[in-house]
Amino acid sequence: MRLKLVLVDEYQDTNLLQEQIYFKLAEAAACNGGSFTVVGDDDQSLYRFRGATVDLFTNFKERCEKQLKIVPDLINLSKNYRSTCSIVDFCNEFAVLDDDFQGVRVEGKPPIEAARTGDFCDFPVLGMFRDDAETLSKDLAKFIHRVVYGEGFKFRYNGMDYEISCDEIEGSPTDVSILLSSPLEMNAFGSKRFPYYLRNDLMELNQPIPVFNPRGQNLERTWEASVLCGLLLECIDPGCEVQNSIEKLPKSAVHRFDSWRKKANEYIESYPEPHEPFSLGDFVDAWRSRTPKGRKTWKHDVSLLEIAYNLVTWIPQMQDDVEGLVYLEAVTRTMAQTSFFTSFGGEIIFEDELEAKSIKELYWNVFTPLATGAIDVDENLLETLPDNRVNVMSIHQSKGLEFPLVVVDVGADFRTDHHKNTFKRFPVEGGKSCNLEDELRVCSPLESSIRSGKDRAFDDLIRQYFVAFSRPQDVLLLVGINPVKGGYDTKNEHRRIPNVATGWTRDGSWHWPGLRNIVHI
Template structure:
């Protein structure tokens, strides 16, 4: 028996939140402890439903918090879920003293964070020997271990994916993608190696080498972490976690809830079914119209076919079938915005060229307006189109947002957002993009712009200045790219750092008395003095740079174990770096061993600084550190992927012809089709449909107004249909026809009468 009855529960939570739950929300929250699929459209309150379903399990069904496994797609979303649950629990305890819950015992987080937490808690022997590495450290590692393959790019696999702008960094990206793709789809390296297809065989050999090298170096990337977690769930320790032992400390897993299930990949699916194997209590929430992460291995069929897949995995000996609840009422957006997104999807679904693929990759549905926001009556619409050159659109955006703020329409610049397929500030030809032009226009107006995924991390003043200073003090190595260094050192000498400090740090590094990271921290105080007062963004970027430098030193420390004779390696490195490293006198044998390891790893980090760190930092695409939220008084530029799960009063969407097809992914799906757990068909059509879904997500972020920025000239290409995905019905003549139809159909498309 729980703390509350079902009716008491709904009465209390509605009193706490001040909001009334609709019939389908209540149905999803109180559905029996059985498999359930919740189809949740944009603005439908799915986060609240997940929170209240977990709370319902604890207060009505009396499930211990430690028996609930709640998964979200991002750390930010997971923190929001847990924060709401904690808040509800606190208020419930005030209302009903008999309620005693410890919500922090709940397993709530991303799948990666939960996998690491669980294996650590249950002292899984295999996991204890490994270390989870960051994405940048992984890139450094691949760059080092596959240096020959990356430099030469030889063999049928590399030939199959050769690009016009083929470079070592593009081949690094290819290998990184290959290793993730094969792990996420649970493809066996041995089966590939045995293939008569030379491309597959080389791919299998490359993947086999990666897995072995990762094992030998005792590291896990995020995909390998999931693979290990699945193995853990089948181990003795995993059985204790899943089934419990009857005690309060090990209650077992009695409920699994998964958010954003449309972006699940095959290994994730296996894990979720295994987690729910005993309880059969699996709730998945998602929306196939918002499936965005195919490029990261997500397979939307996991969500589309959930009922059938779950029946086979969890209910094969039962007459019962998984339940389905639809949450389609939109509590976020203006009436005409809801009408717009309905019309937008309807026209695309009716396109004859793609209609059959649409049926396989989504379910037909209509978003229902229930926000009460109706700008249409006063403004004759909340969806607007602005057409012009990129320069004109940038000028318009800056003036519009500034005017809205000046007139008090929005309280802060962060109440508006510009969403783009990509927010990089230079295209692949080095030309300025719309994102760069808009940033410049806002800065002319004295308004800061927040764009952490601009791919311009290396160009931030605080980053560039610090890296140049490090170049002046880190001992040079023969592996350094001279052209790269000349570009970095070009221009006026920076005066941010006192010369005597640089000389002191250089001497410390030359003698092996300082690490690069220690020197970096010594550079920060004068940098703060030069910039007077660092902004939050500058602080986070310097923290990000310290993480990247730390990754280099971690890599060097791990490499130490490879050398049998550290003294010989130290002499070799000292000669390569032209260093005069002297051993301190009076060391015991144990102290000498520690000193040898420390100094050798430092010298190895100097080598890696030039050999891999600088090429990846300067030539790669390192993003800035993302803040927990948009800083006040900044105007945010976001990728459409970043905006997932967010909402803004004013949304502008640009670069509507800027969506590209992921040709590499399509080739991967075709090449490995016989080894994938899902047979991927219609890869070409998927690219167009993926683009449409991307704009559906962008358009549905808007609360009061949606402004679509369109270039005055867009060159459409019938061979690349995703280029026109932003427009309803692939209407290449623009939106004038759509606009007239849209106004006529407003009432019926909004779905209010439904």
């Protein structure tokens, strides 16, 4: 092997298997007189749930010496060329609030230095807090519109006048990003969340601003995937004959199939009559009405993917809309992958006994995974963001990205100090990721972690919001509802809502009481 140079970025999100691969490559490079370079930031390690272990980065020097017999040189890349001084100072302050967190950071790590040059306005960090998510959404939508298309947003602070407008930041909705712990627009109980209200409020403006949030709904619940899958089911299994013959289909999948079929039939009824002689209804009816005798007239077997691409021509939302294209890719990817490992290769076989068997196989390998939420959109497709849309995304999705204006949701969901949402703001236990790590580490050379699951959960939450707060170039705006900022009253007392994102530390101290360290608008 003639390999001489190995470069690994985002090393803080490396897992043990990846490390062993990198070390083998590094050994080969060293034998050829080459080098091995890793780059990372332990404060931005977010992927414990994928098996990443930040210890591999924080202890990289010792691990490299032990396994490769190489003493690496440490170069601190502490200059930030992205953000203003106010944002850099805010991130530095946040990173050192929690004393217990300092012990798991890289030893001797210097603070970030603001190194941005050129002509720019150094805005203070802002906050927008309202009584409820609906009011917050309406006011935030108006703010975004004024910044991007209107007269700008003006405010006064410390005797200085500021104006956030397209004269100061890039004037496009694409340059605005809304970051949340979860971008889902509905919760598990079907209640509307802040991203749902914001999408609607932005579209109801005099000059509507569309949103790009393909993770706002689970794939199986999106209108586009529902209609396409429902049309496919109506074509290949009219009357649910094959479906009803399958034992042990998950009840949740059957319920979703019924929902899909209903949406598909509603779409067929509402679809406008085309000028051409062959309509969507004609296409589906041609499949529905085929008889056992008629099946033998088909010249060849048909793949489910072929039927899907025919149907998509009648679903413009999956051709012209960027979110629709993301959903289409996920559905068709599931069909294409099925062809590699199934008996019938994702095809419907037009022979008496084989037809039902081939359709059953599609139920199990395509429709059931889609219906039960086992299929997700491709994150790689989200790296190229569309023009003229406000980006709504999870903090994990935003990692590595930057935007002129970043809005971080630090508590639009938190009305009270309820135990069910503590994992999002002030953990009481390690949670699934830490539990999985504990089960696996004991069987690996890493052995058990000396840090409790609860402490690791706090560490991860600090890192998550550090990533969020460090995404903006010009303006950082924290949003939430008022109880997060000022607490709430019960019958007996006034209570606060502990929240890492608003300056609480695991010892129960609130370092930013009332969030008086930011400018409220």
